Amino acid sequence: EIMMTQSPATLSVSPGERATLSCRASQSVGSNLAWYQQKPGQAPGLLISGASTRATGIPARFSGSGSGTEFTLTISSLQPEDFAVYYCQQYDYWPYSFGQGTKLEIK
Amino acid sequence: QVQLVQSGAEVRKPGASVKVSCKSSGYAFTSYYIHWVRQAPGQGLEWMGWINPHNDDLNYGQKFQGRVTMTRDTSISTVYMELSNLRSDDTAVYYCTRERGVADAFDYWGQGTLVSVSS
Numbered sequence: 001e002i003m004m005t006q007s008p009a010t011l012s013v014s015p016g017e018r019a020t021l022s023c024r025a026s027q028s029v030g031s032n033l034a035w036y037q038q039k040p041g042q043a044p045g046l047l048i049s050g051a052s053t054r055a056t057g058i059p060a061r062f063s064g065s066g067s068g069t070e071f072t073l074t075i076s077s078l079q080p081e082d083f084a085v086y087y088c089q090q091y092d093y094w095p096y097s098f099g100q101g102t103k104l105e106i107k
Numbered sequence: 108q109v110q111l112v113q114s115g116a117e118v119r120k121p122g123a124s125v126k127v128s129c130k131s132s133g134y135a136f137t138s139y140y141i142h143w144v145r146q147a148p149g150q151g152l153e154w155m156g157w158i159n160p161h162n163d164d165l166n167y168g169q170k171f172q173g174r175v176t177m178t179r180d181t182s183i184s185t186v187y188m189e190l191s192n193l194r195s196d197d198t199a200v201y202y203c204t205r206e207r208g209v210a211d212a213f214d215y216w217g218q219g220t221l222v223s224v225s226s
Contacts, residue, residue, distance in 0.1 A: 034153075034212035035168050043202055044152065049212035087152055091210055095168050096142070098152040 001092050002026050006099035012107040015078050021102045023071040023088035032092035035064055035073045038101075039084045047086075048073065075104075109133040110202050111141075111217035118223045123144040124191040127220045129203030137161040137183040142213060143177065143188045145199040153199075157206065158186055193224045 003026040013019045023033070031051040036044035046055040048064035051071055061076045075082055083106050088099040129141065134138035143155040158177040167175050171214040176189045190197060201220045204213040 032210060036213075043204075043216035044213075045216070046212055046214050049207070055212075055214065089152075089212070091206075091212060094166060097153065098156050100142075100151045 001095055002029060002093055002097050004088055004090055004097050004099035006086075006088055006102045008102060009015040010103045010105060012105050013078055014107045015080060017078055017106050019072040019075045019078055019082075019104055020088055021075075021104070023066075023073070023099050025042075025069045025071075025090055028068045029092035032090055033064075033066070033071050034082070034089045034091060035062075036087045036089065037082075037084050038087065044087060079103075080106075109205070109215045111205065111215055111222045113201075113203060113217040116221040116223070118225070119193050121194055121226055122180050123193050123223055123224075124189060125193060126187055126189040127201050127203075127222070129186045129188070129217050131184045131186070131205070134205075137181060139188045141177075141179075142206055143175075144202045144204055146194050146202070146219075147196070147199040149215075150199075155188070155201075160186060161211075192220075193222075195224050195226075198222065198224045 005024045007022045022068045033051045035048040054070050061075045064095040065072050085101045085103050087101045110132045117125050121127050137160045140157045141196045142157040145153050154161050155171050160179045179186045203217040205215045207214040
């Protein structure tokens with residue numbers, strides 16, 4: 001099973017600033033990497049797939065990069081609604097696996 | 108619009124079984140795999156398995172082998188996830204989610220079903 005490791009576990013950032021979240025895979029997953037956002041009491045929602053392609057309706061302040069084993073989600077100019085938990089997921093090999101999540105909180 | 112609507116919360120005793128439903132609408136039901144993902148309280152996301160509604164192919168996570176059964180009813184565009192021999196650590200919100208394509212991300216999610224296991 002491919003292990004996905006996210007860092008940091010918690011990230012404190014002020015509104016309007018940039019946030020950078022990391023995700024590492026235990027072996028190469030190519031570009032088969034997705035990012036999801038989850039707010040309290042809600043199901044996760046797709047943000048990014050193919051490591052860098054925003055899902056429909058996702059604002060341009062969200063961007064993804066990386067390939068192989070190292071991936072980054074960047075949120076430029078944080079808005080109040082962006083404070084949530086973010087998960088990465090690889091879908092290159094069964095079983096599809098998630099990272100443990102990064103909680104983005106208001107500083 | 109695409110929707111996945113799950114059944115309501117359940118409470119079970121240890122050793123019992125639970126069956127959660129996920130009704131799809133707004134798209135061709137047999138054209139997309141449905142996965143089940145669970146989330147224990149305050150924890151992350153855990154993939155459980157998938158079902159191909161087209162031909163009933165299945166793939167269960169090793170952790171759940173022997174305890175989980177996924178089925179579908181194409182006449183009502185619904186998939187089911189049954190988990191047996193429940194333990195307290197099975198307490199979680201269970202989500203169904205649609206895989207967008209072959210080896211692809213999960214683009215639509217159900218609202219989640221809380222399953223509580225307690226004596």
